[in-house]
Amino acid sequence: MSSKSIVSITDYSTDQILSILDSAATFEANPNQTILNGKVAATLFFEPSTRTRLSFETAVNRLGGRVIGFSDASTSSSVKGETLNDTIKMVSNYADIIIMRHHLEGAARYASEVTSVPIINAGDGSNQHPSQTMLDLYSIRKTQGRLDNIKIAMVGDLKYGRTVHSLLIALTHFSPQFYFIAPDELRMPEEYKIICDKKGIPYEERTEFNTDIINEVDILYMTRVQKERFTDQMEYEKVKNVYTLRNKMLEHSKDNLRILHPLPRVNEIDMDVDANPKAYYFEQARNGLYARQAMICDTLGLI
């Protein structure tokens, strides 16, 4: 029953990823078009969001489409007990595409199986965030001039971080060298290390975050320790401030280093980094508009 939904970054081949990135570049050059005239997109956010929802909605609006949906599931009939199955079937009556964020891993896959309207996964629990990955890849290619052979350090919450899980999988197409920097409690899950092992992709795991690693890499991908994913708040308290990147730590970093963060940040990047030209996280979020324009149009078969 499912159509061309995007529930995982694995739904894209290497060529498809590169094609979406090329499309995103054309949307960056010309973001205001009429390609979605007459189309309705539904944004169903069962979990909070600033960037993902607003950039998807901006993407639709700038391409001439219209948006329906909710940013707070407590205003939807799910609080009356309506199932995800019924909600998706209802919204499929009204919209040409559904963009959904949900706290449960696998929710987007499930939604894609109960409707023929394409679903784009805007984040499902700690599993996947494919549109974030597309904008991350776009940002890496734009700042480094290539995707191949990037040395990248992923720092922070590698256990629950859906952005690092999706990005790791996507980068395996491009011969990366990974450094996984996390406290023991938040290490990269085994399943992702097995993916690297099977593809012969080198990775190092470290618990210490210091200038040795910062000076080595092309991309520093910082992440937030996600309070909302912890069942035991005492565990969260132990690791919540585990790493903070400060400007002075960048003194001897490579010229081409760029600091990415999917945002929101809490205190893992000090505000004194913001003025450093190597800080790229706000531009990265802007790139989300173009990457999402490309993904929506591709999913609807319009490019």
Ligand code: CP
């Ligand atoms: N990067 C990201 O998913 O941000 P939001 O939670 O604000 O959408």
